[in-house]
Amino acid sequence: MPDFFLFDKGPRPVAPFSHAVESDGWVILTGQMPTDPAAPDAPLPEGITAQTEQVLANLALILGELGLGLDHIVQCRAYLTEFERDYEAFNQAYLAHFEPARLPARTTVGVTALAVGALVEIDCVARRPDL
Structure with missing residues (x-):
């Protein structure tokens, strides 16, 4: 059976979902928004970066709450509301968080809108090591 996680330290959900679901060492994270978990009502940061x-x-x-890190991510989906304008700057910010030889598989999609007026949302799949 899968385990469902909603963490007190995590960002306040903007819809009915779990922060993560885990089954057989696979961890699926719901799409994260650019909200500050410590100040969920604060304005969003300015700009795509x-x-x-x-x-x-x-x-x-969220991964840290599960004893994992960004290096455990195997796949990401990113959603951008201003794809043509923001794609290059998004890639630069994204690349800074991963080893060049260990980039997750990724799909990036242009969308018309995201919750809370965000410019970007990313969901991902991670895998526990040695399973």
């Missing part, structure tokens, strides 16, 4: 940094920090926080 700052929002990407916050989203990745939120993913790292």
Whole structure:
């Protein structure tokens, strides 16, 4: 049976979901928004770079609650509301968080809107080592 996780330290959910679901060593993280878990009602960071940094920090926080890190991610899906404008800056911010030889598989999609007016959302799949 899968285990469902909603962490007190994690970002406040903007919809009905778990932060993560784990089954047989596979960990699926729900899409993270650029909200600050310590100040969920604060304005979002300005610009795609700052929002990407916050989203990745939120993913790292959820993974950390499970004893994992960004290096355990095997696949990401990223959603951008301003794809053509933000794609290059998003890639630069994203790349800073992964080893060049260990980049997760990734799909990036342009969308018309995201919850809370975000510019970016990222979900991912991670795998526990040695399983």
